Amino acid sequence: MDDIDRNIINTLQAGFPICDAPYFQVAESLNISETELLARLKALLAKGFLTRFGPLYNAEQMGGALTLAAIKVPAERFEEVTDIINAFPEVAHNYARSHELNMWFVLATETPAQQQQTISAIEGQTGLAVYNMPKLKEYFVNLKLEA
Amino acid sequence: MPDALDLKLLARISAGLPLCPRPYAQIGMEIGLNETEVIRRLTALKADGLIKRLGVIVKHRPLGYRANAMIVWNVPDGLIKPLGKHISRFSFVTLCYQRPKHPEWPYNLYCMIHGKDRATVLAQLAQLDNACGLAHFERQILFSRRCFKQRGANYQTQHTKATANG
Numbered sequence: 073m074d075d076i077d078r079n080i081i082n083t084l085q086a087g088f089p090i091c092d093a094p095y096f097q098v099a100e101s102l103n104i105s106e107t108e109l110l111a112r113l114k115a116l117l118a119k120g121f122l123t124r125f126g127p128l129y130n131a132e133q134m135g136g137a138l139t140l141a142a143i144k145v146p147a148e149r150f151e152e153v154t155d156i157i158n159a160f161p162e163v164a165h166n167y168a169r170s171h172e173l174n175m176w177f178v179l180a181t182e183t184p185a186q187q188q189q190t191i192s193a194i195e196g197q198t199g200l201a202v203y204n205m206p207k208l209k210e211y212f213v214n215l216k217l218e219a
Numbered sequence: 220m221p222d223a224l225d226l227k228l229l230a231r232i233s234a235g236l237p238l239c240p241r242p243y244a245q246i247g248m249e250i251g252l253n254e255t256e257v258i259r260r261l262t263a264l265k266a267d268g269l270i271k272r273l274g275v276i277v278k279h280r281p282l283g284y285r286a287n288a289m290i291v292w293n294v295p296d297g298l299i300k301p302l303g304k305h306i307s308r309f310s311f312v313t314l315c316y317q318r319p320k321h322p323e324w325p326y327n328l329y330c331m332i333h334g335k336d337r338a339t340v341l342a343q344l345a346q347l348d349n350a351c352g353l354a355h356f357e358r359q360i361l362f363s364r365r366c367f368k369q370r371g372a373n374y375q376t377q378h379t380k381a382t383a384n385g
Protein backbone atom coordinates (compact mmCIF):
# COMPACT_ATOMS: atom_id res chain seq x y z
CA MET A 73 0.00 0.00 0.00
CA ASP A 74 1.44 3.37 -1.00
CA ASP A 75 0.32 6.99 -0.62
CA ILE A 76 -1.95 6.78 -3.68
CA ASP A 77 -3.74 3.75 -2.20
CA ARG A 78 -4.12 5.59 1.11
CA ASN A 79 -5.54 8.59 -0.70
CA ILE A 80 -8.02 6.38 -2.54
CA ILE A 81 -9.20 4.70 0.67
CA ASN A 82 -9.54 7.97 2.57
CA THR A 83 -11.40 9.64 -0.28
CA LEU A 84 -13.80 6.75 -0.89
CA GLN A 85 -14.59 6.32 2.82
CA ALA A 86 -16.08 9.79 2.67
CA GLY A 87 -18.31 8.90 -0.26
CA PHE A 88 -18.60 7.91 -3.90
CA PRO A 89 -20.31 10.10 -6.50
CA ILE A 90 -23.63 9.15 -8.05
CA CYS A 91 -23.15 10.34 -11.63
CA ASP A 92 -22.50 8.74 -15.02
CA ALA A 93 -18.70 8.52 -14.73
CA PRO A 94 -17.97 8.43 -10.98
CA TYR A 95 -14.54 6.77 -11.21
CA PHE A 96 -13.41 9.39 -13.69
CA GLN A 97 -14.53 12.13 -11.31
CA VAL A 98 -12.74 10.57 -8.31
CA ALA A 99 -9.61 9.83 -10.37
CA GLU A 100 -9.41 13.45 -11.48
CA SER A 101 -9.59 14.69 -7.91
CA LEU A 102 -6.76 12.31 -7.00
CA ASN A 103 -4.64 13.25 -10.02
CA ILE A 104 -4.53 9.73 -11.39
CA SER A 105 -6.16 8.14 -14.42
CA GLU A 106 -9.49 6.35 -14.30
CA THR A 107 -7.75 3.14 -15.41
CA GLU A 108 -5.26 3.37 -12.57
CA LEU A 109 -8.01 4.02 -10.00
CA LEU A 110 -9.97 0.97 -11.16
CA ALA A 111 -6.86 -1.23 -11.12
CA ARG A 112 -5.87 -0.09 -7.63
CA LEU A 113 -9.39 -0.61 -6.26
CA LYS A 114 -9.44 -4.14 -7.65
CA ALA A 115 -6.10 -4.83 -5.98
CA LEU A 116 -7.19 -3.35 -2.63
CA LEU A 117 -10.31 -5.52 -2.63
CA ALA A 118 -8.34 -8.62 -3.65
CA LYS A 119 -5.74 -8.04 -0.93
CA GLY A 120 -8.44 -7.71 1.74
CA PHE A 121 -7.91 -4.10 2.79
CA LEU A 122 -11.55 -3.36 2.01
CA THR A 123 -14.47 -5.48 3.14
CA ARG A 124 -16.62 -4.13 0.39
CA PHE A 125 -17.31 -1.29 -1.94
CA GLY A 126 -20.93 -0.26 -1.95
CA PRO A 127 -23.67 1.14 0.27
CA LEU A 128 -24.01 1.50 4.01
CA TYR A 129 -27.71 1.22 4.72
CA ASN A 130 -29.79 2.66 7.47
CA ALA A 131 -31.16 -0.66 8.69
CA GLU A 132 -33.89 0.84 10.87
CA GLN A 133 -35.20 2.92 8.01
CA MET A 134 -35.33 -0.22 5.87
CA GLY A 135 -37.63 -1.73 8.52
CA GLY A 136 -34.84 -3.83 10.00
CA ALA A 137 -33.45 -3.97 13.51
CA LEU A 138 -29.89 -3.86 14.82
CA THR A 139 -28.62 -4.59 18.26
CA LEU A 140 -25.44 -5.25 20.21
CA ALA A 141 -25.48 -8.39 22.34
CA ALA A 142 -23.00 -10.12 24.59
CA ILE A 143 -22.55 -13.43 26.37
CA LYS A 144 -20.26 -14.84 29.05
CA VAL A 145 -18.62 -17.83 27.45
CA PRO A 146 -16.65 -20.27 29.65
CA ALA A 147 -13.07 -20.48 28.35
CA GLU A 148 -13.31 -24.18 27.52
CA ARG A 149 -16.39 -23.61 25.34
CA PHE A 150 -15.08 -20.61 23.45
CA GLU A 151 -14.45 -22.21 20.05
CA GLU A 152 -17.68 -24.19 20.12
CA VAL A 153 -19.80 -21.16 21.01
CA THR A 154 -18.02 -19.01 18.41
CA ASP A 155 -18.98 -21.52 15.73
CA ILE A 156 -22.61 -21.54 16.88
CA ILE A 157 -22.87 -17.74 16.91
CA ASN A 158 -21.08 -17.16 13.61
CA ALA A 159 -23.32 -19.69 11.87
CA PHE A 160 -26.30 -17.36 12.35
CA PRO A 161 -26.68 -15.25 9.20
CA GLU A 162 -28.13 -12.49 11.40
CA VAL A 163 -24.75 -12.04 13.11
CA ALA A 164 -22.91 -9.25 11.32
CA HIS A 165 -19.92 -8.74 13.59
CA ASN A 166 -18.52 -10.86 16.36
CA TYR A 167 -15.61 -9.93 18.61
CA ALA A 168 -13.90 -11.55 21.54
CA ARG A 169 -13.36 -8.89 24.19
CA SER A 170 -11.33 -8.74 27.37
CA HIS A 171 -14.00 -9.06 30.04
CA GLU A 172 -16.15 -11.69 31.73
CA LEU A 173 -18.74 -10.75 29.09
CA ASN A 174 -16.27 -11.92 26.50
CA MET A 175 -18.19 -12.36 23.27
CA TRP A 176 -19.84 -9.32 21.66
CA PHE A 177 -21.81 -9.47 18.47
CA VAL A 178 -24.07 -7.33 16.34
CA LEU A 179 -27.39 -8.78 15.22
CA ALA A 180 -29.12 -7.45 12.13
CA THR A 181 -32.60 -8.76 11.43
CA GLU A 182 -35.32 -7.90 8.99
CA THR A 183 -37.76 -7.07 11.79
CA PRO A 184 -37.60 -6.34 15.54
CA ALA A 185 -39.55 -9.59 16.20
CA GLN A 186 -36.86 -11.63 14.45
CA GLN A 187 -34.27 -10.04 16.71
CA GLN A 188 -35.93 -11.60 19.76
CA GLN A 189 -36.33 -14.93 17.94
CA THR A 190 -32.64 -14.96 17.03
CA ILE A 191 -31.63 -14.19 20.62
CA SER A 192 -33.85 -17.03 21.88
CA ALA A 193 -32.36 -19.38 19.29
CA ILE A 194 -28.81 -18.44 20.34
CA GLU A 195 -29.70 -18.97 24.00
CA GLY A 196 -31.26 -22.33 23.13
CA GLN A 197 -28.28 -23.57 21.14
CA THR A 198 -25.59 -22.33 23.52
CA GLY A 199 -27.39 -22.71 26.84
CA LEU A 200 -26.01 -19.27 27.75
CA ALA A 201 -27.82 -16.04 28.58
CA VAL A 202 -27.66 -13.30 25.96
CA TYR A 203 -27.43 -9.70 27.19
CA ASN A 204 -29.28 -7.57 24.69
CA MET A 205 -28.14 -3.96 24.43
CA PRO A 206 -30.00 -2.22 21.63
CA LYS A 207 -29.03 1.40 21.14
CA LEU A 208 -31.38 3.84 22.82
CA LYS A 209 -29.76 6.91 21.35
CA GLU A 210 -27.02 7.44 18.82
CA TYR A 211 -24.70 10.35 19.53
CA PHE A 212 -22.11 9.73 16.91
CA VAL A 213 -21.14 7.31 14.17
CA ASN A 214 -18.08 7.93 12.07
CA LEU A 215 -16.42 4.72 11.15
CA LYS A 216 -13.88 6.33 8.90
CA LEU A 217 -10.39 5.12 9.64
CA GLU A 218 -7.54 7.01 8.10
CA ALA A 219 -5.40 4.67 6.00
CA MET B 220 -40.62 3.30 1.78
CA PRO B 221 -38.66 1.99 -1.21
CA ASP B 222 -40.64 0.35 -4.01
CA ALA B 223 -39.91 -3.02 -5.59
CA LEU B 224 -37.45 -1.58 -8.10
CA ASP B 225 -35.60 0.29 -5.34
CA LEU B 226 -35.25 -2.96 -3.41
CA LYS B 227 -33.92 -4.69 -6.49
CA LEU B 228 -31.44 -1.87 -6.96
CA LEU B 229 -30.37 -1.93 -3.29
CA ALA B 230 -29.90 -5.68 -3.46
CA ARG B 231 -27.74 -5.34 -6.56
CA ILE B 232 -25.47 -2.64 -5.15
CA SER B 233 -25.07 -4.58 -1.88
CA ALA B 234 -23.09 -7.11 -3.85
CA GLY B 235 -20.59 -4.33 -4.61
CA LEU B 236 -20.40 -1.57 -7.19
CA PRO B 237 -19.07 -2.73 -10.57
CA LEU B 238 -15.48 -1.68 -11.24
CA CYS B 239 -15.95 -0.26 -14.71
CA PRO B 240 -16.18 3.28 -16.13
CA ARG B 241 -20.01 3.39 -16.20
CA PRO B 242 -20.97 1.38 -13.09
CA TYR B 243 -24.55 2.67 -12.90
CA ALA B 244 -25.18 1.81 -16.56
CA GLN B 245 -23.83 -1.68 -15.86
CA ILE B 246 -26.14 -2.10 -12.84
CA GLY B 247 -29.07 -0.84 -14.88
CA MET B 248 -28.38 -3.35 -17.62
CA GLU B 249 -28.42 -6.16 -15.09
CA ILE B 250 -31.73 -5.22 -13.50
CA GLY B 251 -33.59 -3.68 -16.43
CA LEU B 252 -33.25 0.06 -15.76
CA ASN B 253 -31.44 2.69 -17.75
CA GLU B 254 -28.47 4.58 -16.33
CA THR B 255 -30.44 7.80 -15.75
CA GLU B 256 -33.08 5.93 -13.78
CA VAL B 257 -30.44 4.16 -11.64
CA ILE B 258 -28.79 7.50 -10.85
CA ARG B 259 -32.14 9.14 -10.09
CA ARG B 260 -33.20 6.35 -7.74
CA LEU B 261 -29.86 6.12 -5.92
CA THR B 262 -29.79 9.89 -5.45
CA ALA B 263 -33.29 9.74 -3.92
CA LEU B 264 -32.43 6.76 -1.67
CA LYS B 265 -29.43 8.66 -0.39
CA ALA B 266 -31.41 11.88 0.13
CA ASP B 267 -34.05 9.92 2.06
CA GLY B 268 -31.36 8.44 4.30
CA LEU B 269 -31.93 4.78 3.41
CA ILE B 270 -28.43 4.78 2.03
CA LYS B 271 -26.27 6.40 4.70
CA ARG B 272 -23.18 6.42 2.57
CA LEU B 273 -21.85 4.96 -0.63
CA GLY B 274 -18.17 4.13 -0.70
CA VAL B 275 -15.57 1.76 0.67
CA ILE B 276 -15.76 -0.04 3.97
CA VAL B 277 -12.29 -0.85 5.29
CA LYS B 278 -11.09 -3.82 7.25
CA HIS B 279 -9.65 -2.50 10.48
CA ARG B 280 -6.79 -4.86 11.06
CA PRO B 281 -5.00 -4.91 7.70
CA LEU B 282 -4.89 -1.11 7.92
CA GLY B 283 -3.07 -1.39 11.22
CA TYR B 284 -6.02 -0.65 13.56
CA ARG B 285 -5.35 -3.43 16.00
CA ALA B 286 -6.45 -1.79 19.23
CA ASN B 287 -10.20 -1.48 19.17
CA ALA B 288 -11.61 -0.50 22.53
CA MET B 289 -15.18 -0.34 23.65
CA ILE B 290 -15.45 1.86 26.72
CA VAL B 291 -18.63 1.76 28.78
CA TRP B 292 -19.61 4.06 31.63
CA ASN B 293 -22.32 4.07 34.25
CA VAL B 294 -23.44 7.70 34.27
CA PRO B 295 -26.54 9.32 35.78
CA ASP B 296 -29.42 9.44 33.29
CA GLY B 297 -29.47 13.21 33.21
CA LEU B 298 -25.83 13.38 32.15
CA ILE B 299 -25.98 10.89 29.28
CA LYS B 300 -26.94 13.41 26.65
CA PRO B 301 -24.39 16.14 27.43
CA LEU B 302 -21.64 13.55 27.93
CA GLY B 303 -22.57 11.73 24.71
CA LYS B 304 -22.38 14.98 22.80
CA HIS B 305 -19.12 16.02 24.43
CA ILE B 306 -17.46 12.64 23.75
CA SER B 307 -18.60 12.76 20.12
CA ARG B 308 -16.60 15.91 19.50
CA PHE B 309 -13.28 14.05 19.74
CA SER B 310 -11.94 13.00 16.36
CA PHE B 311 -10.61 9.64 17.60
CA VAL B 312 -14.08 8.52 18.79
CA THR B 313 -15.71 6.35 16.12
CA LEU B 314 -19.05 5.51 17.78
CA CYS B 315 -21.02 6.78 20.77
CA TYR B 316 -24.33 5.31 21.93
CA GLN B 317 -26.67 5.15 24.88
CA ARG B 318 -27.67 1.54 25.64
CA PRO B 319 -29.81 0.01 28.39
CA LYS B 320 -28.34 -1.12 31.72
CA HIS B 321 -28.68 -4.69 32.95
CA PRO B 322 -28.65 -5.69 36.64
CA GLU B 323 -25.22 -7.29 36.27
CA TRP B 324 -24.03 -4.80 33.68
CA PRO B 325 -24.86 -1.30 34.90
CA TYR B 326 -23.44 0.65 31.96
CA ASN B 327 -25.42 3.04 29.81
CA LEU B 328 -22.93 5.10 27.79
CA TYR B 329 -20.81 3.37 25.15
CA CYS B 330 -18.04 4.68 22.97
CA MET B 331 -15.57 3.06 20.60
CA ILE B 332 -12.02 4.10 19.86
CA HIS B 333 -10.22 2.39 16.99
CA GLY B 334 -6.49 2.91 17.37
CA LYS B 335 -3.27 1.45 16.09
CA ASP B 336 -2.02 0.38 19.53
CA ARG B 337 -3.27 0.17 23.10
CA ALA B 338 -1.02 2.89 24.48
CA THR B 339 -2.46 5.41 22.03
CA VAL B 340 -6.03 4.39 22.80
CA LEU B 341 -5.43 4.65 26.56
CA ALA B 342 -3.86 8.09 26.14
CA GLN B 343 -6.90 9.18 24.13
CA LEU B 344 -9.19 7.81 26.81
CA ALA B 345 -7.27 9.81 29.44
CA GLN B 346 -7.84 12.87 27.30
CA LEU B 347 -11.60 12.13 27.27
CA ASP B 348 -11.59 11.62 31.04
CA ASN B 349 -10.01 15.01 31.61
CA ALA B 350 -12.00 16.97 29.09
CA CYS B 351 -15.41 15.46 29.86
CA GLY B 352 -15.00 14.84 33.58
CA LEU B 353 -15.55 11.11 33.17
CA ALA B 354 -12.87 9.83 35.53
CA HIS B 355 -15.11 9.40 38.58
CA PHE B 356 -17.76 7.30 36.85
CA GLU B 357 -17.66 3.52 37.03
CA ARG B 358 -16.41 2.17 33.74
CA GLN B 359 -14.98 -0.79 31.85
CA ILE B 360 -12.54 -0.87 28.96
CA LEU B 361 -13.02 -3.84 26.66
CA PHE B 362 -10.32 -4.26 24.07
CA SER B 363 -11.11 -6.64 21.26
CA ARG B 364 -8.99 -9.75 21.39
CA ARG B 365 -10.05 -11.40 18.17
CA CYS B 366 -12.36 -10.53 15.33
CA PHE B 367 -14.42 -13.54 14.27
CA LYS B 368 -16.64 -11.84 11.79
CA GLN B 369 -16.82 -8.39 10.21
CA ARG B 370 -19.13 -7.82 7.34
CA GLY B 371 -22.14 -5.84 6.33
CA ALA B 372 -25.21 -7.46 7.80
CA ASN B 373 -27.33 -9.36 5.35
CA TYR B 374 -31.01 -9.44 5.82
CA GLN B 375 -33.77 -10.56 3.53
CA THR B 376 -36.42 -8.14 2.34
CA GLN B 377 -39.03 -10.07 0.42
CA HIS B 378 -37.17 -11.51 -2.54
CA THR B 379 -34.15 -9.36 -2.21
CA LYS B 380 -31.16 -9.24 0.01
CA ALA B 381 -29.87 -6.00 1.42
CA THR B 382 -26.87 -5.02 3.48
CA ALA B 383 -26.85 -2.94 6.62
CA ASN B 384 -24.27 -1.65 8.96
CA GLY B 385 -24.28 0.32 12.16
